[in-house]
Amino acid sequence: MGLLTALEGGYGDRGDAVVMDGRSSSWEGLLGAAGAVAERAAGATALAVLARPTLETVAAVVGGLLAGVPVVPLPPDSGPKERAHILRDSGAALLAVGGEDADTDPTEAGAGIGLLPVDLAARAGAAAPAAAEPTPDTTAFVLYTSGTTGAPKGAVIPHAAVAADLDALADAWQWTAEDTLVHGLPLFHVHGLVLGVLGALRTGSRLVHTGRPTPGGYAGARGSLYFGVPTVWSRLAADHGAARELGAARLLVSGSAPLPVPVFEQLTALTGRAPIERYGMTESLITVSTRADGERRPGSVGLPLAGVRTRLVGEDGGAVPHDGESVGELQVAGETLFRGYLNRPDADAEAWTADGWFRTGDVAVIGPDGFHRIVGRASVDLIKSGGYRIGAGEVEAALRDHPAVADAAVVGAPDGDLGQVVVAYVMADGPVTGEQLTAFVAERLSVHKRPRRVVLVPELPRNAMGKVLKKQLLDLG
The missing domain is CATH 3.30.300.30 (ANL, C-terminal domain)
Structure with a gap:
């Protein structure tokens, strides 16, 4: 199984190992449902998953990974044009649906794409089907970028990159099977799906997904580790009672966008816990983060994770000094990087340097102590006046x-x-x-x-x- 070590039985089991919007499953039950998906998906070119925040989505994703089939998460609110592009571009042969989508009309999936219903009761109590374990080089996901500069591009993420990233984060955040992870993030992005689901299935921590990420939902979940985007943390900071309930948590993690310093300070005052900030992209997964046992500096995303290298490059191609003031394009290298864009050699040529570094397109400042501060996207956040x-x-x-x-x-x-x-x-x-x-x-x-x-x-x-x-x-x- 490799990637999802919690499903191998080494951490025991419990009936509420995974809780999604009020519904729970044991790891054994999840593995049974995922095994049924894997049996039907085996050999498919790719498995698209209509990624609502449900147990069916988790079972479908795990099933695709078990089968060694590339998983293609679909935003549930994607319009017909975006959905058709992702299905066509990824070459998905199957679309996994479950719960409220179980009665989807097959014609809505598109020509040549079959529906794969997900049944949580499938194979209940049965062992997972015997199958060859996917190799580290096997594609785990084709994750589509937001498409701000054209049609979304599919980033090809191998199993090895996911494993390396989750292990580096577990080390940086001291994330263990003793934790209960709580979040209410979408399951079609790196943050909510790779970190927020597979992270729990690799470390053995219990997972509670709150559905909508409300202050009350977060406060009532009684977790030790929380993930959120700045909007979530801003709303929590405004709800003093809910924020104080998070004081018992071990770690509050913010990502996907810069956390405003006032929100950082409000959360720290209300919870007694300074939040962790981290940086990453679809193509690179998470590459830089504050550590659980390190300094948590407002406005900073901390230090490169184990196995990740970073550098700043100026417009002339030269190195930018790490002086805490000079701005340059952030480039990264390491085991967490994607293999390239699906069927887009033109985009690959733009994304990689001649010496093998990934051009993030973000501009940053690095201090003498190595702490990184992200200024923003070069295309919109670097202003030349x-x-x-x-x-x-x-x-x-x-x-x-x-x-x-x-x-x-x-x-x-x-x-x-x-x-x-x-x-x-x-x-x-x-x-x-x-x-x-x-x-x-x-x-x-x-x-x-x-x-x-x-x-x-x-x-x-x-x-x-x-x-x-x-x-x-x-x-x-």
Whole structure:
């Protein structure tokens, strides 16, 4: 079985080893249902899974992994065009459905794609079917990127990369079978699925998925290890009673987007636990993180995981100093990386350097002590104005320090004179003007970093993981 060691019986079993939105399963029961999926999926080109946060989804994913078949998670809210692209591009021969999707019309899966119903009672009490264990090089997942610059691309993730990443995280976070992991994240991303499901099935920790990630759901789960995105932690910080209930937890982990410093500080004050922040991508899995036994610094994602190497590269291709100030493109290397994009040699050529490093497309700062701070995406978060290179994240952090600012996002707008100018989109939490916010930033940062324009908005557009969709902001005016 290799990857999912908890299902091998070494950690014992319990009736509520996996709890998904109020329904529970033992590892033995999950293995039985997954074994039935594996029998039917064996030999398929790929197994697509309609990834709702259910036990059926977990059984389908595990079944595909047992069979050595690439698993292709489908966002349950994906539109017809996106779903058709992923199914066609991945070459999936089967679509696993269960629960509320069990009666899906076969024609909805698309031509040439069969439905594979998932039955949690299948093979109850039976041993898993004998099958050759997938090799480390076997593809575990084809995970599709968000498609912000075109149609989503399928990142090919081997079993070895998943195992290496989860083992490195278990080491960094001291994650063991004694933990109860709690989260309410989507199961079609690295965060919710690879970390949030397979992490538990590898370390042997109990898993509680809350369905929707509400403050009450998190507080009532009584976990020792919690995963969340900044939106989740912001809502928890605003619910003081629920936040205090998390004081008994061992570790609070935030990822998928930068955690605002005020939220970091509020959580620390309410729970007595400074949150862990980490950094990763679909293509690289998690590569940098604060450690459970190390310093937890607001605005920092910590140090490279075991087996991961990082470097900063300037626009001229030269090395950028690790001085805590200089900004460069973050490049990574190591065992957690994907093998490439499915059927996209053009994208592979752009993604990899000649000496084998992956270009993340993110810009970052590394301090003399090795701590990493992510500035943002090079395409939208590195602003070039009047000869200066300005990190959007630094300006956003300064804006969030204002007591009347609930959240902020900063972009570079085209300008005929300066090339780009800093524009801030701000969710206000009290009376404030754009002029006041511009002056506030200018008092804290270099004057050239101040916003030239401030737009007050009721909400910031976000994707399912809480990341601000910055390319939509300029359309707001």
